[in-house]
Amino acid sequence: MSDEIPQPNTEILKELIVYRMPFGKYKDWLITDLPVSYLEWFEREGFPAGKLGMLLSTMYEIRLNDLMFLIDGLKKIYRR
Template sequence: MESAQPDPAILQQLVNMKMPFGKYKDVLLCDLPVSYLEWFQRSGFPKGKLGMLLETMYVIRINGLTQLLEPLKK
């Protein structure tokens, strides 16, 4: 059985892309507070690429996997 490997391009986007709107506009997606990601999870993630990235960040956070992003932040 193969173990699932994260897509490096998606992880790179999480540490480089900034939130384009709202209370946390211009904050890197990887630095968004978990409470904001939880709000999106309850209310619905935006459509498209941004929604996929926010949902990915939410899953990373709730599963305690933020260490995956540390090497990419440097």
């Protein structure tokens, strides 16, 4: 059994910070800025296929598990 702590994939975290919602009520909102209720709706109804669905489900898990600290520092770097 390894004692290594898994590290987050920073490329996915960077994508969350710059990727914009391509459709719907929150079109053009950054994924990290989407309301939790919107992410919860997708969780209930099903996330879209592909990259967008992966990013939305990742953001949902981050919010659900109170892990926003993982991207807070990156926001300062990549949002200029």
